[in-house]
Amino acid sequence: MIVVRTVADLRTALRESRAGRIGFVATMGALHEGHASLLRAARADSDTVVMSIFVNPTQFDEQADLAAYPRTEEADLALAAAEGVDVVFAPSAGEMYPAGFATTVSVTGPVAETLEGAQRGRAHFDGVATVVTKLLLAVLPDAAYFGAKDAQQVGVLRRLVADLNIPVQLVVCPTSRDDDGLARSSRNARLGADERARALAIPRALQEVADASASGIRDPEVLRGRALDVLAEALIELEYIAIVDPVSFEPVAAVDGQALVAIAARVGRTRLIDNTLLTPGGP
Amino acid sequence: MIVVRTVADLRTALRESRAGRIGFVATMGALHEGHASLLRAARADSDTVVMSIFVNPTQFDEQADLAAYPRTEEADLALAAAEGVDVVFAPSAGEMYPAGFATTVSVTGPVAETLEGAQRGRAHFDGVATVVTKLLLAVLPDAAYFGAKDAQQVGVLRRLVADLNIPVQLVVCPTSRDDDGLARSSRNARLGADERARALAIPRALQEVADASASGIRDPEVLRGRALDVLAEALIELEYIAIVDPVSFEPVAAVDGQALVAIAARVGRTRLIDNTLLTPGGP
Structure with missing residues (x-):
């Protein structure tokens, strides 16, 4: 090398x-x-x-x-x-x-x-x-x-x-994740043990939305609500959670085709982002 | 082809x-x-x-x-x-x-x-x-x-x-020029015969500045004045005449090294540009 x-x-x-x-x-x-x-x-x-x-x-x-x-x-x-x-x-x-x-x-x-x-x-x-x-x-x-x-x-x-x-x-x-589900990031090194535990609400919230989408829910506001419920319990300072077209990043009116769920949040002093792709009807 | x-x-x-x-x-x-x-x-x-x-x-x-x-x-x-x-x-x-x-x-x-x-x-x-x-x-x-x-x-x-x-x-x-000195441009086709004759003041003004620079004049304002004298006779609507560093296009305080003389003017409805490089002491 x-x-x-x-x-x-x-x-x-x-x-x-x-x-x-x-x-x-x-x-x-x-x-x-x-x-x-x-x-x-x-x-x-x-x-x-x-x-x-x-x-x-x-x-x-x-x-x-x-x-x-x-x-x-x-x-x-x-x-x-x-x-x-x-x-x-x-x-x-x-x-x-x-x-x-x-x-x-x-x-x-x-x-x-x-x-x-x-x-x-x-x-x-x-x-x-x-x-x-x-x-x-x-x-x-x-x-x-x-x-x-x-x-x-x-x-x-x-x-x-x-x-x-x-x-x-x-x-x-694909996003690389630790065993506990947290998306790998150079910034994770800054998280204390308690912060790291709270940060896991981010991948959990994304999974909750993915599950809800897989169950047939198409309304972005309902899907966002599911994520907000998970995040609210974790005392995370949410910057945004959005469900958008994965190419144009325009908001989607309904999750009919592929849509991206993107989250940004601060856990303590550390800013984290994560996302998941919804593929209703299969990828 | x-x-x-x-x-x-x-x-x-x-x-x-x-x-x-x-x-x-x-x-x-x-x-x-x-x-x-x-x-x-x-x-x-x-x-x-x-x-x-x-x-x-x-x-x-x-x-x-x-x-x-x-x-x-x-x-x-x-x-x-x-x-x-x-x-x-x-x-x-x-x-x-x-x-x-x-x-x-x-x-x-x-x-x-x-x-x-x-x-x-x-x-x-x-x-x-x-x-x-x-x-x-x-x-x-x-x-x-x-x-x-x-x-x-x-x-x-x-x-x-x-x-x-x-x-x-x-x-x-190098700039390609017609025999009369006018820089070749697709826009020249729009010039009437009288306009074309007046447009020749542009290369004449540039030549005047080049000659003055070669004779040892280093003050950009004096050099610009020589060009303005030529252009004034031709009833040309001058947009700018500037003497600048040929890389940064910042104005030069004195023509010590290479400097670019750039002119833009309207002749009738046609906008023309031309320039020449001053190389005091040789290129």
Whole structure:
């Protein structure tokens, strides 16, 4: 496994790999089993696996969150090597945003402006869209692997990849969960034991909605009510729970086809998101 | 020469060409000798030459200008074939901006916000940046050829190509001029004989500034004054004359190194731009 810090070195490292298939996993480091599952999906499909580690400052809406974001490069590189990564791209902020940098990729509409876009502000998805565009064009992979947990990020990336003709296939992998059901996240490390127990209300609420949908309930307000009942017992500070079209992120009037249930909540000082896809009538 | 109308067909057409060098010229059609000179530069450097024809609606600030923009596809294809173009990409507006399209590439700072950016509005260079990003990523050329006449467009494109890591070399070719000195433009066809005679004050004014700079004058205000004297005699409606850094487009305090003199003016109903590079002490 080689580690490169500049786009120029990355391109040199990948020159011989272009004849084969390149798979790419973008990360902000602090790797856990969720990232490992993405790396395994890439490894299974690809001749060369590239992983990036970059804590992108432009997508953080809170400086405290950016400062507190865990940085564990040594352990990350060990995990990457164990999962068979060939090339790690770990640029500095100065390499990604040199003096004079002045370009933004921006997605508009509900997919970027509601839920996470509304809570975290317009700059969040602008930051995500711009950095992922840069990473995809630096690596030029055949396929890039993202987790379903960041469903709205996936929606924004699908939009910009199609709109800008970026020549990459986006592969969305299932949300990786701990045995107790909590979606894996680098932020989980901040949860105390009591907070973690309360956080489990989030996957329980999603399961409650999925069960209710499977039983034939189609009214989004009734489904949301079921989730709110579960969440209310857990003393969680709910930011939103929404049932939306999984591509456009527009609210659905009735759950007839696929719909996404998305939750964001704060447990203590830690902000968590999770979601599940409703597929009435089967996937 | 083959003509394709969709990104999918373009990629299929170029599959075998990727082993060699691909040169690309983006046009809005209405081809003239200026475009031909770009095609010849691409032809000399490349195994495969790709030309696009797309009158991009999002970069027009005036609907009347868009409606009046000449569309001459049959003649354009004949010129392209004569210049040895291999693949013409001529998409519809619906192919480039399908329903749901929601992504914008935006460059900020003086290079995008002054002069043309100020006169034509923010949407102009956003439209240029977005469509050229789409075209570059659809074609994925080794090199793309642009004319020096659109100096600020070149500045915006240099910025976004560097900022987004688009893997392409930008080649800037000298402004193509008619024998009388007028910079070639598709819009020149709209000039009446009297207007054309008056329009020649623009290249004369630029030459006057170049001569004054070569004679040692370094004060931008003095240099601008020389141009204004020439333009005043011609009854031209000047929009701006500026002397700026050719990369950042910030005004220069003194012409010590390279500086760009840029002019925009209306002659009758036709808007013309032109520029020249000052290189005191030699290029």
